[in-house]
Amino acid sequence: MIKIEHLSHVYPGTRKTPSRMAISDLSLSIGKGEFFILSGPNGSGKSTLFRILCGMTLPSAGSIRIDGHDLLKNPAQARSLMSVVFQSPAVDKHLTVAENLRLHGDLYGLNGKDLQDRLAEAIAWTNIKDRLNEKVDTLSGGLARQVELAKCLLTRPALLLLDEPTTGLDPASRRDFVATLRSLQQQRQMTVLMTSHVFSEAEDVDHVAIMKSGLLLAVDTPQALRAGLGREMVVVQSRNAAALELRIQADTGLHTRRHGDEIRLPETENGAGLPILERLLERYRGDIDSISIKQPGLEDVFIHLTGKTAQEIENESNEGTSK
């Protein structure tokens, strides 16, 4: 669906700032019907890549084909295949939900019976069905996002691009949004490309790409990325964790960490966790409420590859301007 070849982008410098390489020789291909997540810390080039993909910025070099159409030379055809959800909500707050949807239909040349059918289809899954005549201004953040997604689905896009669409939503709305998106994507056989730095969102998508400093560090399935890290960790829960931690440290000499009543043992190579678990269980059975081997999540993969913690990334993005 998307084929990016040798893409580079250099931002022109100004008098005070030198020119800056945002993407360097990036090649990537995304298959039809995939749910693809692009992640990376701020300044990694993912937003630049996003702007180029939606046809708003021309890159310095390279080519992009959207379903065979050259996006850079012939943007109109590629544009008609895709829909874009931006980070800042692209709905007109002074208009009602229905007016927003109609306006979007007009932009894509839809009218009459066709528009009616598509409207019904686009809002079928939403919670805004009975609020069509209310101004978007009066809706909650989660509902406003639904309006926007409905708007984008109106055009029956083959490709849906989303730029950190869950920013500003509470965790529950965030989960709902991604789950809805996933099921819509599967029902309608859309290709979805979404940028995100919330890793819980990426755990069960088709492919994840991680970018840093304009380079693609990894592209794979979430399973393969996690497995590639090749590490695991034993985690013990106990009512008297403080005392138990001291005993474990004294007996094994391992460097443990404790968070409340949870004791985390150091990360080990894959497969090394089980013998540790057995040993602990043998010695301290009476004190252990539960014990498990924790597999790494995507967040761990990300930290490993980029050298940044998710908290740092969250902080950076809260400071505003993502470049």
Next chain:
Amino acid sequence: MQVVFALARREFVRFVRQPQRVIGSVAQPLLFWLFLGSGFSSSFRAPGMENVSYLEYFYPGVMLMMMLFASIFSSITIIEDRDAGFLQSVLVAPVSRMAIVLGKVLGGTAIAMVQTLIFTLAAPFLGLSLGLVPLVMLVAAYLLTSIGFAAMGFFFAWGMRSTAGFHAIMMVFLMPLWMLSGALFPIEQAPGWLHLVMSVNPVAHALVLLRDPFYMTPHQMLADGRYLLALAVTMAWAVASLLGSMARVEKREKGIGLAG
């Protein structure tokens, strides 16, 4: 076309939904006209217009001001749309860049037209009468001038990131265009240097189109070189602004070439 109308309709609906804007846009020029018009009336004497009170002289000037202000407001919404994200969704839609310009310009024009048409109702109170043909010519002048202003505002507002920056453009460029158009005082009375500035101001020509229908017959106007020149200049100004705006929208942000 569907796109142009949809975008223009949005402008208009937004305007009507904000009662402050509606009231402000009608009341503000009216107050200007009444206060300045009455205040200067005793001291005003234009050469060749001895029987004309300042209230009457200033009347077409206020029309021009309405169009200017309608254009300024609609240009500011371009910056707001960009800020709010709405503009992005229009930009990534498969619509011609020309439609984006025309939608905005016609939206602003429609608002200006409503205001000026209402204001035209004041003409009889000044003792001015209009035949059908001069009225049509006057309305055509409204349309042309509004498009010119709206497109010019678009041209300046397009690349801007903040409304504060646009206010500067408005104060140092757009407002003087209006002030030096002959809207406030006749060109003939201005000192030499100002006279020169005023005579190259394209907006001054638009004012001729707005003033003449009240005082001349259609035959006189069409036989008058001054009127025809004004028509040509105003058209050229509107078309140039439209083309300039389209060129700006057409331009995509671009990365620079790779070194080596």
